[in-house]
Structure formats: structure tokens, C-alpha cells
Amino acid sequence: MQFQKEVEISAPREKVWQFIWDVDRFISCVPGCKDAKTIEEGKRYTATMVEKVGPFKVEFPTMIEVIEREELSRIKAQASGADNKIGSRMKVDLDVSLRTQDDKTILGFVAGVDILGKLAALGHGIIKRKADQVLDEFAQAVKQKLEGDS
Amino acid sequence: MLRRFRLEEPDSVAQVSELLGRFGDSAKVYAGGTELLLAMKEGLVRYERLINVKGLNGLSEVAVDNGTICIGALCTHRQLETSSMLQQKLPALVKLEQNVANVRVRQAGTIGGNLCFAEPHADPGTLLMALGAKMVAEKSSAKREIAAEEFFVDAYETSLEADEVLTEIRIPTPGANSRSAYLKFGYLERPSVGVALALTVNAGSISDTKIAVGCAGPAPRRVAEAEALFDGKGTQEAMRNLPAAGVIAGRAAEAISDLHGSQEYKEHIVGVLLKRAFQSLVS
Numbered sequence: 001m002q003f004q005k006e007v008e009i010s011a012p013r014e015k016v017w018q019f020i021w022d023v024d025r026f027i028s029c030v031p032g033c034k035d036a037k038t039i040e041e042g043k044r045y046t047a048t049m050v051e052k053v054g055p056f057k058v059e060f061p062t063m064i065e066v067i068e069r070e071e072l073s074r075i076k077a078q079a080s081g082a083d084n085k086i087g088s089r090m091k092v093d094l095d096v097s098l099r100t101q102d103d104k105t106i107l108g109f110v111a112g113v114d115i116l117g118k119l120a121a122l123g124h125g126i127i128k129r130k131a132d133q134v135l136d137e138f139a140q141a142v143k144q145k146l147e148g149d150s
Numbered sequence: 151m152l153r154r155f156r157l158e159e160p161d162s163v164a165q166v167s168e169l170l171g172r173f174g175d176s177a178k179v180y181a182g183g184t185e186l187l188l189a190m191k192e193g194l195v196r197y198e199r200l201i202n203v204k205g206l207n208g209l210s211e212v213a214v215d216n217g218t219i220c221i222g223a224l225c226t227h228r229q230l231e232t233s234s235m236l237q238q239k240l241p242a243l244v245k246l247e248q249n250v251a252n253v254r255v256r257q258a259g260t261i262g263g264n265l266c267f268a269e270p271h272a273d274p275g276t277l278l279m280a281l282g283a284k285m286v287a288e289k290s291s292a293k294r295e296i297a298a299e300e301f302f303v304d305a306y307e308t309s310l311e312a313d314e315v316l317t318e319i320r321i322p323t324p325g326a327n328s329r330s331a332y333l334k335f336g337y338l339e340r341p342s343v344g345v346a347l348a349l350t351v352n353a354g355s356i357s358d359t360k361i362a363v364g365c366a367g368p369a370p371r372r373v374a375e376a377e378a379l380f381d382g383k384g385t386q387e388a389m390r391n392l393p394a395a396g397v398i399a400g401r402a403a404e405a406i407s408d409l410h411g412s413q414e415y416k417e418h419i420v421g422v423l424l425k426r427a428f429q430s431l432v433s
Binding site (some may be wrong): 053054055056057085086087118119121122123124125126128129 | 178189192193194195196268270304305306307368406407408409
């Protein structure tokens, strides 16, 4: 599943960039994400993703690895996790980009999300919709946090 | 494999509500089990306790009470498809029930279970919405009616509170000139689009139109905007408004692209089914 989102933030690019690397604040914007830990500064992190669709709950202990980093403009990361209780795995390839437009910053995400295992029985459409909602909420939360600060 | 769980056998709705309140997310109401047990066997959900409601009295009857058709939440689909009273008063519901899944599911599965599980591809909710149905929700201390439009919140989510139990579905008996239809499209047992239409035709003029769409999106949706294109119109004018109503209804379905078809395709099918439903009622 491919997702693409852009969010316009009324804050300078440096500030958005710093925010992304402030793991605790950044993770607090991801709905259902908790227990973020830095394993290796700027490179590897862990967190737990908890999501719910009606009675169906998943909990993915997730490893996040930063693969590429271009100062102030781009981050490429990969996240993967498995929920052994319900026998499902998740893999996310994330491409985050930053660019300046007038006095604003455009934060863009391209995410490739793969859900494997029993969870897929819920149906591709329902999972896609949920992932879309999570990304939307995340983008809005980032915007609010950064604009609220200025 | 089904994991071990405890089976609670309450004697009353109040007890079911009390158990739900006490055990929260670790307990689930169990009626026909046609959807719940499958999900549990697959390991998609885990419950420490199942609250068996099959033995509760008074929830498996179909009756007419003061102009309202009352369907007990424990009525099986089979009971509804073979009810002579429903055949006479709500033939569209009988036809829908005759085509729910397969006979094994219809024999065991209950209408209440179907509505509460809120599986996006389920049929009954969509027609019940067009029929102006209300769901009766009870808990230890209170009882309330929830309009079908407000009952379905999202995929697998209803507006029932954690300790509420669906006990009855109440449908206003349609008037002499009222008609309703439910049409669905899909292959195998999971419809990809379902459209329900109810309206009254009096001396060539249409009123009380209710349109609902389901299966294509996360939950059944009422389409009031499209209804306005029929209400107060003559049948010819309403016929001319069908394409526009179909487009509005298609959008309202919040269709999701999946293996059953793309969003655009499902939106198109909504329009086709709405047209066919209208033609079957007004001809």
C-alpha cells in the first residue's frame, strides 16, 4: 500500500527538522505509538505501535532504522515489527522530505506499508483506510505541535 | 484453533450488561457465533469470557406492536426469511435475508449478532436504515432507542456503549403505498455494493424517500442529499434525477478500493443498483 501526504507548516525548515529528531515529541504525534527509545542516536530507534479496528487490536513492537539522511531536506527510514499474538507483521518504508515555500515548510511523506499475516484477513480496504487515518492524524498533530510553539 | 475461554450463562439482559461492565474488553456477547467464533479461531481476537445470550427468553420473536414491527435481536436470519408476517409486511427484508451468506450461516447467525459485529460487507444494516429502523439498546438501569443511522459508526464499530446489549430492532410498519427494495452486487458471499431504497408513491408523486448504501465502504450510510432529488417529485421527474442521485449516493458510500473492485467501480455500481431499485418500485 502506498501513501503520500503533504502538510504545510507555518514554521521555518530548521525548526521542523529539529522537531523530527526530538524523538519523544515526534513519536507523541504518531497515534497509537508508545514507549519510544533511542538505541543509537540518529540511526536506530524502537517503539510500540498499538492500533485498533473495532474489536481487532494489534500491537507491533517496532524497530525503526534511519537509512539515509540529508540535512534539512530528507530522511529515509524503515520500520518493521511483528505481533506474535495474532501472527502478523508490518513493514513501512518511509520517505520524509522538507522544502521551503514562502515562509512555510512543506513536510511530505511517502510511505509504503506492507501488512502480512492473519491481520490481512480484515481486508485490504479496511487496513488501508486505517493506515490513511493514522497518517492524517499524525500529519495534523505535527502541524499543531509546531505551529502551537511559534 | 480456538483458545480456551470461560462461558458465562446469564439469565437476563441486566446480567449480561453487568458482566459486560465488569469484564470490559476481555468479554464478548456470544449469540450465533458465525462471525465471532471464526475471528477467534483465526486468533484475530481473544476473549477470556464469552457471554452466551442464546438462552435468554423473549428475544427471538417477530411481532407487531402498535404499528411497529419488532424483531428480537436473537432471531436467526432463517427465522426472518421464513416469517410469513414479514413476507407480508416487509418482503424486501425477507428477500435480503434469503440471500445472506449461506444456509448454515442463516440457520445459526442472528440479526442482532450481524448488526453488532458491524462487518462492513453485511447486508441487513443498509436496508434497516432505509426502513427507518431503530435499535433498542438495554443495560442494567436504562433502555434507549438508537436510529440505524446513528448505530453504525465505522467498520466493526457501533454506537453501543460497552455495557449495552442490543435486544430488539423496531421498524415502523410501511404504509399501504410504501415500497422498499434492497439490491446487492458481488461474487461469492461477500457483496461489494448494497443499495436500499424505500419510498411512498401517492397519485404519481413520491414522498418519504430513504436511500442507504452499504458494503462498499466501512459502514452503511444514509444518503439524505440524494433523497431530496425524489421527494415531492413526480415519477418522471424523479426518473430524470436518477443519474444525479446515483452519483451522490456513490460518493456517500465512502467506497474503498479492494479486491472486490476499485472505488470508482463501486461508486458506479451504486448508481446502477439505485436505478434498478427505483425502476422495480416505480414502474
